[in-house]
Amino acid sequence: MGIISRGFGGRRRESVPGLPPGQYLTHDFPVLSAGPTPRIPLDRWRFTVTTETGEKTSWDWKEFQALPAEDVTVDIHCVTKWSKLGTTWRGVSIETLLENVDTVAEYSMVHSFGGYTTNVPLEDLLDGKAWIAYQFDGEDLHPEHGGPARLLIPHLYFWKSAKWVNGLQLMPEDEPGFWEAAGYHMYGDPWREQRYQGD
Amino acid sequence: MTSTPLDGSSTAGGGLPLDGNAMAGDLREIFAVDVTAARYVCAGCTHTDAVGTLMVWPHSPGLVARCPHCSDVVIRVVRAPGRVFLDLRGSVRLEVPLEGG
Numbered sequence: 555m556g557i558i559s560r561g562f563g564g565r566r567r568e569s570v571p572g573l574p575p576g577q578y579l580t581h582d583f584p585v586l587s588a589g590p591t592p593r594i595p596l597d598r599w600r601f602t603v604t605t606e607t608g609e610k611t612s613w614d615w616k617e618f619q620a621l622p623a624e625d626v627t628v629d630i631h632c633v634t635k636w637s638k639l640g641t642t643w644r645g646v647s648i649e650t651l652l653e654n655v656d657t658v659a660e661y662s663m664v665h666s667f668g669g670y671t672t673n674v675p676l677e678d679l680l681d682g683k684a685w686i687a688y689q690f691d692g693e694d695l696h697p698e699h700g701g702p703a704r705l706l707i708p709h710l711y712f713w714k715s716a717k718w719v720n721g722l723q724l725m726p727e728d729e730p731g732f733w734e735a736a737g738y739h740m741y742g743d744p745w746r747e748q749r750y751q752g753d
Numbered sequence: 754m755t756s757t758p759l760d761g762s763s764t765a766g767g768g769l770p771l772d773g774n775a776m777a778g779d780l781r782e783i784f785a786v787d788v789t790a791a792r793y794v795c796a797g798c799t800h801t802d803a804v805g806t807l808m809v810w811p812h813s814p815g816l817v818a819r820c821p822h823c824s825d826v827v828i829r830v831v832r833a834p835g836r837v838f839l840d841l842r843g844s845v846r847l848e849v850p851l852e853g854g
């Protein structure tokens with residue numbers, strides 16, 4: 555996908571290094587929702603990892619908060635073409651959550667309160683590439699942005715960073731999630747402009 | 754065809770759904786009939802009504818139309834350059850009225 559042909563469209567926005575092809579820079583934080591915003595009381599929050607053999611490991615909010623957290627600054631890229639650079643988050647890496655989980659699975663399905671799902675290859679969740687984030691910009695994550703906690707996987711389009719997460723299902727085969735089943739790309743690399751199926 | 758936020762307010766924020774007429778434009782490009790007048794049967798709860806009465810969340814990577822009775826997703830519409838994806842797995846069937854039928 556050429557940057558040159560994209561630039562020809564006339565809608566010339568701020569040109570900034572660090573922007574994947576076809577993206578423009580935004581300074582606010584647009585709210586995209588596929589349904590009503592769930593309000594999850596912290597005493598009812600729980601995150602569960604389920605392996606391909608059905609073995610479950612789960613954390614309630616207190617246990618989750620006791621895990622070692624990291625502060626990260628990352629760029630995020632939405633498939634609706636806005637990008638936001640240098641966003642700051644605090645969360646627990648997926649690597650930390652999977653430390654004592656025994657699996658040979660290569661794929662995963664991320665599950666959310668409200669029924670949203672998205673699929674991510676397991677290797678994309680490891681090595682400090684993904685977190686369950688519970689703070690944005692130094693404050694508790696607002697429900698509109700996925701609070702109490704959301705997936706943060708900045709190297710893929712932001713629909714993969716599921717809001718209101720409550721589980722990770724490890725799978726031997728790849729399966730489409732909510733948007734992937736409806737026409738969006740199975741992987742969603744913004745640098746290769748993998749927006750839709752067939753891209 | 755106009756769409757109105759279902760709570761009657763005039764500000765369409767990210768969290769507020771519109772009614773099913775918000776899908777009229779995209780669906781008119783696919784079908785030769787007005788699908789908002791068609792009746793859906795919700796796969797989640799078998800509730801049935803006109804497509805125009807679904808709750809539509811337009812501020813997302815696609816249009817998400819939910820059943821007003823059980824809030825399950827009935828129709829998803831994803832627009833890509835040169836194509837439209839229509840995901841109907843949440844509807845058991847669509848009953849489309851035909852002119853002069």
Ligand SMILES: [Zn+2]
Binds near residue numbers: 796798822825
């Ligand atoms: Zn229903």
